[in-house]
Amino acid sequence: MNLFDPHIHMTSRTTDDYARMAEAGIVAVVEPAFWLGQPRTHVGTFEDYFLSLLGWERFRASQFGIRHFCTLALNPKEANNPAVADGVLALLPRYLEKDGVVAVGEVGYDEMTAAEDRVFAAQVELAKNAGLPLLVHTPHRDKKRGTERTIALIRDCGFPEPRVLIDHNNEETLPLVLATGCWAGHSIYPETKMDEARMVALVQKYGPERIVINSAADWGVSDPLKVPKTAALLRASGVSEAAIATIVWDNPVAFFAQSGRLEDVAARPAVDQRRLHEGSSVLRGQTPVVEG
């Protein structure tokens, strides 16, 4: 079964992770732009970050047989930093036009400040203008209120709900999201957010429609194999193969295909580790893997 991890921060992960992900059946990933664990102090560092998501990281994934797409945005946390916020918003229209960008994201709320309201709404407009869907982060703290406020903002902006994926849901927010036309993402984490067993219970209760799962793996303690691990537990719990395929492949493909830019997603790229990206290789003296 082809697997899709629609939310994973691969710039923080190693080549070993890519190799294990490919072995576990992951053939496509979406990497949302987010914050890097500490505040950036220049607009220019965002620009280089966007360029690395579109360039080196996409190449690195291809070297392990994984299709890499990304979403670009100013994340909610750094929306609060006036030294960078407007400068990054000004960069985005150009970057959103680039190949491999399949949504605007992660946008949304962190603390639900006035600055976050403004930047979120501005980026909904950018998504409208670029013809892209929207990937929305929901806050860690006061999550239910944050989810309600997210839905209200999307409705106020008149953005079509089927083009919105609201992420990091839990038992309390999922019913709110399913009551809209939006898609519902779940980040399967070692401790926080959602775990495999709770996810199985949610699928048994609500079914697979508009349900998406991801690892949200990043620079913290997280697990890039959470999509295959959750698929395995769904299977062991008696969920049908068709329902599992809907969740781990059909749904994320259908959502991001609304961008019109999800090219060749099902075709695993043939690995050719002789290739270079701007003169750099992922290899360090190893014999290149070359698939026919």
Add this chain to the structure above:
Amino acid sequence: MVEGGMPPESVPMVNAFEALLWSRLESEAAAWIARALRDAGEPKSAPAAFLADLAGAGRQLGRAEVLVEAEVSGAWGVDEVGRGALLLRRFAALPPAERLALASEVYYRGEVRERQALLRILAYAPEPAAFLEIALEACRTSIETVFRAIACDNPYPAAHFPEASFNQMVLKAVFVGAPVSRVVGLDRRATPELRRMASDYAAERRAAHRVVPEDVALILNSGASQG
């Protein structure tokens, strides 16, 4: 003791910091901080030299823990005490319009313990309300010790944060395991909205079959207006 030119709100803290430094430091480190404090208080000394002293204070002074007894007492590193004294001296020497730029420089490009020292002394700096955005930014950190420097044993948030920001900080303390009992002014600042947030969080944890942290009860039971 502090001479003229120091804003009155800074004087007791600078005196307390300097007394601590003289009692704790060996002669070489004491001579270093005495020189650095003199330079910091000199308005015409180079900004880059001040930033270098602030960065170097970690190596020069060490990190031994000392008890700072002030409006709010707490355990600080001796480097944080030295840096706090340097910052308060520097703020006093600078025109008001330049203080925020210095604080931003220290927050965004200082190392972790420089940021912690800055956050710990904000309440005692001249015109402390001007530093609100930096204190709010510190609440967004993923570095636990930086978060604790603003959230715990620090009078600044209760004195200057708007309600929504104070509430977010208290809830984040529960999330990251910073002791809510050490949030200064919790009882005075607690509102029905903060209790609603804590109650929703407890419900979310129960729905996920997870333990509700004990500190949630401290929030639910806080606030004079409760009823």
